Amino acid sequence: MGTSLRDVAVLAGVSVKTVSNVVNGYAHVSPATRAKVEEALARLDYRPNLSARNLRQGRTGVIALALPELDAPYFAELSRFVIDAAAEQRWLVVIEQTDGRLERERQILDGVRDHRVDGLIFSPIAIGADELAARTDDTALVLLGERIHDGPADHVAIDNVRAARDITEHLIGLGRTRIAALGAQDSSISGTAPLRLAGYRQAMAAHGLPEIVATVERYHRADGFAAMTALLTGGTGDAGGTEDAGGIEDAGGIGDAGGVGGTGGAGERPDAVFCFNDLLALGAMRAILSSGLRVPEDIALAGLDDIEDGRYSTPTLTTVAPDKSQLAHIAVDLLKQRIDGRAHAPRELRAGYRLMVRESTVPPPAASGR
Amino acid sequence: MGTSLRDVAVLAGVSVKTVSNVVNGYAHVSPATRAKVEEALARLDYRPNLSARNLRQGRTGVIALALPELDAPYFAELSRFVIDAAAEQRWLVVIEQTDGRLERERQILDGVRDHRVDGLIFSPIAIGADELAARTDDTALVLLGERIHDGPADHVAIDNVRAARDITEHLIGLGRTRIAALGAQDSSISGTAPLRLAGYRQAMAAHGLPEIVATVERYHRADGFAAMTALLTGGTGDAGGTEDAGGIEDAGGIGDAGGVGGTGGAGERPDAVFCFNDLLALGAMRAILSSGLRVPEDIALAGLDDIEDGRYSTPTLTTVAPDKSQLAHIAVDLLKQRIDGRAHAPRELRAGYRLMVRESTVPPPAASGR
DNA sequence: CAGCCCGTTTACAACGTTGGAACAACGTTG
DNA sequence: CAACGTTGTTCCAACGTTGTAAACGGGCTG
Numbered sequence: 001m002g003t004s005l006r007d008v009a010v011l012a013g014v015s016v017k018t019v020s021n022v023v024n025g026y027a028h029v030s031p032a033t034r035a036k037v038e039e040a041l042a043r044l045d046y047r048p049n050l051s052a053r054n055l056r057q058g059r060t061g062v063i064a065l066a067l068p069e070l071d072a073p074y075f076a077e078l079s080r081f082v083i084d085a086a087a088e089q090r091w092l093v094v095i096e097q098t099d100g101r102l103e104r105e106r107q108i109l110d111g112v113r114d115h116r117v118d119g120l121i122f123s124p125i126a127i128g129a130d131e132l133a134a135r136t137d138d139t140a141l142v143l144l145g146e147r148i149h150d151g152p153a154d155h156v157a158i159d160n161v162r163a164a165r166d167i168t169e170h171l172i173g174l175g176r177t178r179i180a181a182l183g184a185q186d187s188s189i190s191g192t193a194p195l196r197l198a199g200y201r202q203a204m205a206a207h208g209l210p211e212i213v214a215t216v217e218r219y220h221r222a223d224g225f226a227a228m229t230a231l232l233t234g235g236t237g238d239a240g241g242t243e244d245a246g247g248i249e250d251a252g253g254i255g256d257a258g259g260v261g262g263t264g265g266a267g268e269r270p271d272a273v274f275c276f277n278d279l280l281a282l283g284a285m286r287a288i289l290s291s292g293l294r295v296p297e298d299i300a301l302a303g304l305d306d307i308e309d310g311r312y313s314t315p316t317l318t319t320v321a322p323d324k325s326q327l328a329h330i331a332v333d334l335l336k337q338r339i340d341g342r343a344h345a346p347r348e349l350r351a352g353y354r355l356m357v358r359e360s361t362v363p364p365p366a367a368s369g370r
Numbered sequence: 371m372g373t374s375l376r377d378v379a380v381l382a383g384v385s386v387k388t389v390s391n392v393v394n395g396y397a398h399v400s401p402a403t404r405a406k407v408e409e410a411l412a413r414l415d416y417r418p419n420l421s422a423r424n425l426r427q428g429r430t431g432v433i434a435l436a437l438p439e440l441d442a443p444y445f446a447e448l449s450r451f452v453i454d455a456a457a458e459q460r461w462l463v464v465i466e467q468t469d470g471r472l473e474r475e476r477q478i479l480d481g482v483r484d485h486r487v488d489g490l491i492f493s494p495i496a497i498g499a500d501e502l503a504a505r506t507d508d509t510a511l512v513l514l515g516e517r518i519h520d521g522p523a524d525h526v527a528i529d530n531v532r533a534a535r536d537i538t539e540h541l542i543g544l545g546r547t548r549i550a551a552l553g554a555q556d557s558s559i560s561g562t563a564p565l566r567l568a569g570y571r572q573a574m575a576a577h578g579l580p581e582i583v584a585t586v587e588r589y590h591r592a593d594g595f596a597a598m599t600a601l602l603t604g605g606t607g608d609a610g611g612t613e614d615a616g617g618i619e620d621a622g623g624i625g626d627a628g629g630v631g632g633t634g635g636a637g638e639r640p641d642a643v644f645c646f647n648d649l650l651a652l653g654a655m656r657a658i659l660s661s662g663l664r665v666p667e668d669i670a671l672a673g674l675d676d677i678e679d680g681r682y683s684t685p686t687l688t689t690v691a692p693d694k695s696q697l698a699h700i701a702v703d704l705l706k707q708r709i710d711g712r713a714h715a716p717r718e719l720r721a722g723y724r725l726m727v728r729e730s731t732v733p734p735p736a737a738s739g740r
Numbered sequence: 741c742a743g744c745c746c747g748t749t750t751a752c753a754a755c756g757t758t759g760g761a762a763c764a765a766c767g768t769t770g
Numbered sequence: 771c772a773a774c775g776t777t778g779t780t781c782c783a784a785c786g787t788t789g790t791a792a793a794c795g796g797g798c799t800g
Contacts, residue, residue: 002485004756015780020758028777045506049485051424052756055785058371060421062432062464062486069450071678076446080439083467092464092486094432097453115372115419115786116432116462136415221682282682289684308441309679312591312652314659374786385750390788398747422786425755485756743800750793755786762781769774 003044012040023048060118063335066096066108067123067144072219072279073307075123078144081328082121089336091118100218102126109135119335125191140338142331146192153346154334158322158353160192164199166355167302167320168274172207174361176272176300179204180212182227182284183219183276196276196304212270216280224275224283231270232291271299272361278303278310278319285313285360301360315359326351373414382410393418429488433705436466436478437493437514442589442649443677445493448514451698452491459706461488470588472496479505489705495561510708512701516562523716524704528692528723530562534569536725537672537690538644542577544731546642546670549574550582552597552654553589553646566646566674582640586650594645594653601640602661641669642731648673648680648689655683655730671730685729696721 005023009016014033021029022037023046029037040046054060065082067075083093094117098104105127108120119140124132133152135141143155171179181200185193197213204211214231216223275281281303288299295301295315303310303319310317330349337344375393379386384403391399392407393416399407410416424430435452437445453463464487468474475497478490489510494502503522505511513525541549551570555563567583574581584601586593645651651673658669665671665685673680673689680687700719707714 005758006756016756017758017781018779020756021779024758028779030778033778047484049425049756051421051430051485052785053758054421055419055425055755055787056757056759058785070440070453071443071447071450073441073443073446073679076443077441079465080441080467083440083465092466094462094464095449095453096462097450114417115421221678225682282679286682286684308591309443309652312595312656314656314684371785375788376786386786387751387788388749390786391749394788398749400748403748419786422755423788425757425785426787426789428755741800743798745796745798747796748794751791753790754788757785759784760782762779764777764779766777767775770772 002049003046004049005046008037008040008044008046011044012037059339060116061090062092062094062117063119063121063332064094064096064108064117065121066098066105068100068125069097070095073309074277074279074305077307078324078328081325082331085325085328085332089332091332098125100125106131109141110137119339121331121335126187140335142334142338144327144331151346154338154349155346156327156330156334156349156351157192158320158327158351160195161199161202163304163320163322163353164196164274164276165203166199167304167318168200168203170318170355170357171272171274171300171302171361172203172209174272174300177209178212178268178270179209179272179274180214180231180270181276182214182216182224182231182273183280184213184215185217186215187217193276200274219277219279221279221283221286224280225287226283227280228273228284228287229291231273232287232293234269269299273299273301275301275303278305278307278317281317281319281360282309282313285315285317296359296361296363306356310358313360315363318358318361319356321354321356323352323354372419373416374419375416378407378410378414378416381414382407429709430486431460432462432464432487433489433491434464434466434478434487435491436468436475438470438495439467440465443679444647444649444675447677448694448698451695452701455695455698455702459702461702468495470495476501479511480507489709491701491705510705512705512708514697514701521716521718524708524719525716526697526700526704526719526721527562528690528697528721530565531569531572533674533690533692533723534566534644534646535573536569537674537688538570538573540688540725540727541642541644541670541672541731542573542579544642544670547579548582548638548640549579549642549644550584550601550640551644551646552584552586552594552601553650554583554585555587556585557587563646570644589647589649591649591653591656594650595657596653597650598643598654598657599661601643602657602663604639639669643669643671645671645673648675648677648687651687651689651730652679652683655685655687666729666731666733676726680728683730685733688728688731689726691724691726693722693724 005016005019008019012019014037018029018033019037022034050061063086065079070076070079079095086093096108098108105124121142121144123144124146129151135152141153143151143153145157168179181197183193184197185191201211214227216227273284275284281301285295285301288295293299301317303317306319306321310319330351334347334349375386375389378389382389384407388399388403389407392404420431433456435449440446440449449465456463466478468478475494478492491512491514493514494516499521505522511523513521513523515527538549551567553563554567555561571581584597586597643654645654651671655665655671658665663669671687673687676689676691680689700721704717704719
């Protein structure tokens with residue numbers, strides 16, 4: 001092992017505790033001893049053993065961030081902000097991926113107790129509110145991006161219902177009338193899907209427009225591609241493709257995702273689509289373009305998440321941009337309060353968002369050619 | 371704190387060590403005692419305190435993965451594989467971001483020594499081979515994705531020179547003659563940029579074609595957009611845009627990146643571009659398309675990394691697909707060997723790659739309409 | 741039945757750190 | 771100059787775990 005306080009103490013000719021005091025900036029150390037100790041510290045290039053410190057103090061300085069998958073751009077971008085926000089507290093972040101699987105989510109929630117981490121920021125998909133409530137563990141927990149009503153834990157998210165309503169209103173404001181929602185889910189218990197769907201419904205109802213709802217199994221490009229293809233061909237067939245290996249070439253023909261249900265007059269092609277996230281929208285965009293239709297002229301397209309891809313696609317993607325930095329900071333702050341033992345009733349906090357109108361709903365003045 | 375071995379021992383009426391033996395599956399424990407202890411363990415829902423175990427054993431079971439930025443899709447995808455590969459060793463992974471800044475890289479390399487992690491998988495950009503060699507620390511280290519010749523540490527990467535040559539050959543094979551390389555860097559010391567440039571040069575030289583090289587500062591979409599715009603307008607102007615907030619709207623007009631140098635006849639528009647990564651390619655694609663030109667008819671475009679975005683862009687992006695899973699597994703294996711103290715001379719290992727030909731170089735049979 | 745072996749269990753120490761009590765040195769006060 | 775407070779330093783214990791060595795006890799051998 002490396003050099004310990006003991007080694008430094010021997011070299012400096014003082015006690016171990018005095019060295020500890022110097023290291024921790026304890027006030028009452030005479031300048032002379034401090035100098036001696038500091039020289040010894042430097043000479044031996046001492047580094048505290050954090051395992052030992054943690055054992056002693058019962059803290060590890062590490063938090064876990066559990067999310068469905070790191071290679072979904074939204075989560076990658078969010079992780080970046082969480083890591084940065086945690087760094088401000090001098091915390092390290094370990095990342096755990098659940099793939100949205102219930103079993104994994106249980107395991108994460110449970111595994112927190114091995115004392116390796118001080119707290120958990122958790123973006124659940126499959127697990128239900130009841131199960132979360134039944135948690136016996138008292139490790140600090142903050143939920144991110146989900147809304148479990150009256151949940152047992154702190155929670156941060158944007159106002160998904162309102163955001164969905166806003167963007168649907170935007171599409172309506174363009175004069176579109178056959179506006180589809182793409183991204184409803186049958187299975188998801190605690191997902192944001194129902195919230196976004198609710199927002200879409202509110203807007204459609206307010207204007208007396210018929211609902212067209214396409215469901216997907218997951219939130220990948222492949223699912224958006226499949227569901228959009230189904231919308232275009234008017235059937236529930238030709239869907240599937242949760243597998244993304246190989247990309248588009250593999251999509252179509254397999255699987256069972258992508259049901260489409262219209263309230264009235266299903267069969268006519270939609271003239272606008274609100275996708276519940278940007279990945280779905282990019283998959284859908286590809287499906288529209290490769291069917292020979294134009295975006296936005298034939299079909300206006302909007303997403304939600306504001307991932308970077310959507311700022312460079314052709315056309316660029318209109319979307320809702322959650323304030324990811326704010327989300328991360330709020331989550332870390334809440335967690336810090338829990339860890340520090342400042343117990344409150346579970347809180348629901350909202351982060352802001354902005355509507356980003358881009359070419360997929362409103363073409364630039366000079367239609368093409370920069 | 372939670373329940374400890376001690377608590378369990380008291381309940382089961384045995385010594386602490388016996389409980390420890392049961393927990394660790396030590397062979398010589400009588401069935402009767404084992405049963406008693408196991409019941410007590412279950413009743414108290416015991417979880418080992420890993421801080422203590424680590425202190426005792428000098429291992430933390432945590433490794434660090436340091437990379438430039440998590441929100442670059444290539445690194446996000448790679449991280450996913452590293453986390454999964456580490457999980458097979460029952461390791462957790464903390465992620466550190468360097469933003470490619472030298473100071474951060476130094477800090478990471480140095481900070482490893484606080485005993486919080488057993489090893490480090492490091493994807494450096496700025497730091498030089500000399501500095502790496504001068505490292506006094508002996509914590510396990512594996513370099514990922516860089517090639518520091520005769521470096522002081524284990525190293526995994528694909529054969530960048532050959533991959534770049536292959537893809538350039540592919541472009542040449544299409545009959546293109548004015549093929550640009552986009553992604554050279556002035557500053558990067560240890561980056562892959564020089565290797566990819568070398569591969570490009572080998573291929574061009576072999577066919578007697580003139581080189582056209584565009585430099586960038588970083589590897590983001592904005593840089594690709596700016597550099598491509600410069601290539602199209604034939605000047606070195608209108609570049610910049612390392613900042614990616616706000617997307618394309620902000621790119622152009624600011625900054626100083628994007629020099630273009632041709633060996634002969636610069637000024638004519640290239641008919642193919644090999645971008646040193648997919649993000650650059652996607653930025654470049656957007657620049658080409660919004661200038662009114664077509665991909666691949668007017669300009670064929672290829673990238674490197676095989677990020678998922680390129681499988682759904684319009685047109686889809688021809689690229690080199692490194693075997694990310696293999697990269698991750700090799701890195702983790704090498705690290706494991708180091709951590710286990712099996713010392714070898716530093717090793718250079720290669721992961722495989724595949725050329726993925728897509729629409730951006732070869733349009734599908736039925737040019738449009740699925 | 742002494743001696744021995746072997747399987748099982750325990751006591752002890754140690755990993756490196758820090759909180760708290762104890763203690764020493766020193767200057768101040770009455 | 772005794773009592774006292776302040777400042778600086780040390781000693782001890784403890785965090786929870788596991789390696790080592792030793793103790794225990796039962797069955798077998800000689």
